[in-house]
Amino acid sequence: MKNNTIKYLVLTTITIILFALYYTYKIKNDGYQDAIIFEKKINEKDNTIKDRETFYQNIILATKRNENLKLAENLRLINIDGDTLLAKDVSFKNKIVLRYSILNCSDCVDEEFNILEKNKSLFSDNLIIMTYHENLRSFIMDWKKLQKMGINNVNLYLLVDNNIGIPLEKENIPYYFYLGNDLSMTNFFIPLREYPHLSNNYLKHTFQNFFN
Known part of the structure; x- marks a missing residue:
């Protein structure tokens, strides 16, 4: 009888210890998972802030010395024909322009094609x-590539010379701008391959502002 009582107490003690260890682990694990989720949310918030900072820094860089300059009337170009x-002599007024060169980062240009x-x-x-x-x-x-992508209304x-002055x-680098009725250039934007949604936002907001 005494031996049974001792066995019972030992088993009970072991069971209590196991439950205690389990719940201690669960609490710590849940706390760790919560910490991961919290850190992820903080990082997402930080990334959003960084995206905005990058976006505005690009606008400042692009517009500081280029805003309101006029496209040269005698700029020479060759059309697809x-x-x-x-x-x-070309109907360039009131347009959004994507300017790029074969000498730019090819992946950057391809990303802008995908966005278009x-x-x-x-x-x-x-x-x-x-x-x-x-x-x-x-x-x-490049023209054929755009046609295959269904971008056939652009x-x-x-450019005869790789420069618009x-x-x-x-x-x-590739960049966008708005070309006004007097050939003045405004609304510059420098896209970043790492942040394609910024290019999406630029196009959507610019088209809404100027054409709707």
Whole structure:
């Protein structure tokens, strides 16, 4: 009888210890998971703040020395048919422009093409692309790429010289701007491949502001 009592007490004690260890682990584990979730939320908030900071820093950089400069009327371009034109002879007024060069980061340019594809319902003939290629063949290949992506309502122009005469050209990066009725350039934006949603936001808000 005495032995049974001792066994019972030992088993009871072991059971209590096991339950205590289990609940201690569970509390710690739940607390750890809560800490992970909390840290994730903090990081997401920090990333959102950083995105906004990056967005506004890009706007400041792009607009500081370029805002309200005018596109040169005698800027030479070649259309997809191979005709050489002057900017003053082309219907460039009241357009959103994507400017890029074959010398820019190719992945960055491809990312902007993908963004244009996602937003192609926004524009009809109010978006143009000014680009630079070292030969017509490469220029036409980009045009065909856009056609395959269903972006067939955008006019593509090849710059004879890889420069449109503004300070931002020195950065050797793709960028957007709005071209007004007097050929003044405003609303500059420098896209970042790491933050494609910023380009999406720029296009949506710019089209809403100027064309709706």
